[in-house]
Amino acid sequence: MKQQLTSLIQASISALISQGKLPADATPKIMVEDSKDKAHGDYASNIAMVSTKLAKQKPRDWAQQIIDNLPASPILKQAEIAGPGFINFFVTEAASLAIIDSIFAQGAKFGHNDSGKNQKVQVEFVSANPTGPLHVGHGRGAAVGDCMVRLLKANGWDCTAEFYYNDAGAQINNLGLSVQARCKGFGPGDDCWPENGYQGHYISELAQSFMNGDKIVSADQSFTGTKDSDDLQAIRHFAVAYLRREQDLDLKAFAVDFDVYFLESSLYEQGNVEEAVQALIKNGYTYEDGGALWLKTTEFGDDKDRVMRKTDGGYTYFVPDVAYHLNKWQRGFTRVINEQGADHHSTITRVRAGLQALQMDIPKGWPDYVLHQMVTVMKGGEEVKISKRAGSYVTLRDLIDQVGLDATRYFLAARSVSSQLTFDIDLALSQSNDNPVYYIQYAHARICSILRKLASQNLNWDQAQGLAKLDLLTADQEKTLANKLARFPEIVATAGTANAPHLVANYLHELAGDFHSYYNNHKTIVEQADLRDARITLTQAVRQVLVNGLDLLGISAPQEM
RNA sequence: GCGCCCGUAGCUCAAUCGGAUAGAGCAUCGGCCUUCUAAGCCGAGGGUUACAGGUUCGAUUCCUGUCGGGCGUACCA
Numbered sequence: 001m002k003q004q005l006t007s008l009i010q011a012s013i014s015a016l017i018s019q020g021k022l023p024a025d026a027t028p029k030i031m032v033e034d035s036k037d038k039a040h041g042d043y044a045s046n047i048a049m050v051s052t053k054l055a056k057q058k059p060r061d062w063a064q065q066i067i068d069n070l071p072a073s074p075i076l077k078q079a080e081i082a083g084p085g086f087i088n089f090f091v092t093e094a095a096s097l098a099i100i101d102s103i104f105a106q107g108a109k110f111g112h113n114d115s116g117k118n119q120k121v122q123v124e125f126v127s128a129n130p131t132g133p134l135h136v137g138h139g140r141g142a143a144v145g146d147c148m149v150r151l152l153k154a155n156g157w158d159c160t161a162e163f164y165y166n167d168a169g170a171q172i173n174n175l176g177l178s179v180q181a182r183c184k185g186f187g188p189g190d191d192c193w194p195e196n197g198y199q200g201h202y203i204s205e206l207a208q209s210f211m212n213g214d215k216i217v218s219a220d221q222s223f224t225g226t227k228d229s230d231d232l233q234a235i236r237h238f239a240v241a242y243l244r245r246e247q248d249l250d251l252k253a254f255a256v257d258f259d260v261y262f263l264e265s266s267l268y269e270q271g272n273v274e275e276a277v278q279a280l281i282k283n284g285y286t287y288e289d290g291g292a293l294w295l296k297t298t299e300f301g302d303d304k305d306r307v308m309r310k311t312d313g314g315y316t317y318f319v320p321d322v323a324y325h326l327n328k329w330q331r332g333f334t335r336v337i338n339e340q341g342a343d344h345h346s347t348i349t350r351v352r353a354g355l356q357a358l359q360m361d362i363p364k365g366w367p368d369y370v371l372h373q374m375v376t377v378m379k380g381g382e383e384v385k386i387s388k389r390a391g392s393y394v395t396l397r398d399l400i401d402q403v404g405l406d407a408t409r410y411f412l413a414a415r416s417v418s419s420q421l422t423f424d425i426d427l428a429l430s431q432s433n434d435n436p437v438y439y440i441q442y443a444h445a446r447i448c449s450i451l452r453k454l455a456s457q458n459l460n461w462d463q464a465q466g467l468a469k470l471d472l473l474t475a476d477q478e479k480t481l482a483n484k485l486a487r488f489p490e491i492v493a494t495a496g497t498a499n500a501p502h503l504v505a506n507y508l509h510e511l512a513g514d515f516h517s518y519y520n521n522h523k524t525i526v527e528q529a530d531l532r533d534a535r536i537t538l539t540q541a542v543r544q545v546l547v548n549g550l551d552l553l554g555i556s557a558p559q560e561m
Numbered sequence: 562g563c564g565c566c567c568g569u570a571g572c573u574c575a576a577u578c579g580g581a582u583a584g585a586g587c588a589u590c591g592g593c594c595u596u597c598u599a600a601g602c603c604g605a606g607g608g609u610u611a612c613a614g615g616u617u618c619g620a621u622u623c624c625u626g627u628c629g630g631g632c633g634u635a636c637c638a
Contacts, residue, residue: 029578031577031578031580033577033578033580034577035581036576036581036582036584037581037582040581044580044581046579046580046619049580049618049619052618053618058618059618082581083580083581083619084580084581084618084619085618086580086581129638131638166638169637169638170637170638171637171638196637290636291636292636294636303563303564303634304634306635306636307635307636308636309636310636311636312636314636316635316636316637316638317637317638318638321638341632342565342566342631342632342633343631343632343633343638344632344633344638345564345565345566345632345633345634346564346565346632346633346634346635347638348565349564371565371566371632373566373567373631373632374566374631374632376631414574414575415573415574415575416574416575417566418566418567419566419567419568419574420566420567420630420631420632421573421574422572422573422574423573424572424573427572427573427587430587433600434586434587434600435586435600436585436586436587438600439586439600439601441600442598442600442601443601445598445600446597446598446601449597449598450597451597452597453597453598454597457597490577491577494577502574502575503577506575506576506585509575509585509586510585513585516601516602517601517602517603519597519598519601519602520593520599520601520602520603521602521603523596523597524597525597526597560598561598561600
């Protein structure tokens, strides 16, 4: 619809140019937007205001001339000037309702597009280290990342979801020592308890499982406990497998799937880290100082140079990260989006600097990052500080168990990633029946119940007749609904390019609101058969769009509630 | 100190590329169930969009400064 209106305006602009009222080379950007107020018509354009200087006329006078030169069109009922020079468009009911045919024709694909042209894109998200179960912060990353994957696919991209984790290094060593201490019956406070050891209750369970000789199978590895509390290597390996399995269960409970699990250790085993380091040295971007090897990240916009190889010989975390990203590039992902928490912000400059220093013609701004701001958890009116080492924790799985999968996903995905998010557990629980997600799901369930009710009255829905008789839908709210439905493809496209799943959530809430309002004011199952068919057709179109939208968020669309 | 994100109703958050009278939910108040599910609808109250300037036809949005919060600024990840 907006495209059609845009081309009408374009025709008018062209006519005005040929009349000499605009410079021949004038190409004002034509914007058509949804009007917020029904009194302002269905759509509005600010074209007169943005081109008023080119035309050297007052905005309202100029707007009138643009209107006068609009070609006749069956979709346009009326165009009028309003406010400082807006042109408000009133479209015909038939034009609004035409979207319903497309919805039925495209079904689950309605709203999707092929702008991604089946190109490869990778989204890396969560990437939690296997040192504990997933907490609420990971949950935000999981929800946002998973929705981004769904959105990219809906926009025609060939999208790979990837989870990278550190299964070696200092923190894993710390984890192993913590578990080992528990295996030997020690706890925090004992002399031999490791400094900064992991204190969470799950460490004790993990130790118990190791000493039981349990076999652990996760999505990407398995290991059996050796029961030998002196075998630190076995404990480490077991602990990683155990916590990976825990995280798998968390992700499964959260309905999040990954195509690839990538182990940091494989970068060492395959020699990728060493290759990257040698390349950086060879390219002259490193120097030794104080027994450490430094990378000249300042040559790529960093505040100061960064240590690559510590005095103890180990690499700092970003070095394998550079090797990992080189690996991504070599796998053909010319587009990569890393979804991570804002606390990892500083890695961006370092990884990009390392990639540039490799001199392998990797684009400067590659890869892309989507950073979500921190989640604050409130419980009992107090902030719960999340600390894996101290063991204070709100796990994602607890949250799902208490609040529910759909509501948790909605909470975490329905807000802009750039805003900090306060998750009040008590509020989420007390309001679980009033959660916005149920408002949307309820709209879907109500639509389904219409068909059940119809069947109970021994009536049928004649879809063909419904589609043929859409012109009977003359109520304002029916047109409003149809206009809202027509916006969905645009929302999918915008949310996809902006990596902003919350736009979908907001849209669905609006659509559900329009439906609830309509439902309360107009009976769907009426005596008049053709009107009844038309109305059911409209509501089924709404249902389809609700389903498609909820699917992008990974939220279920229940038939009844 | 410097960098990034943010500051919108009592609370949690929206607001399309800079658009018209800044919107939802929760909470508060008042209506609507013998009629397709009241997890709903209709209505009311609640705002100097942190503050001060600037840019322009128009600023919650862009720019500068101030104040306040979060994160980072590790030879942790």
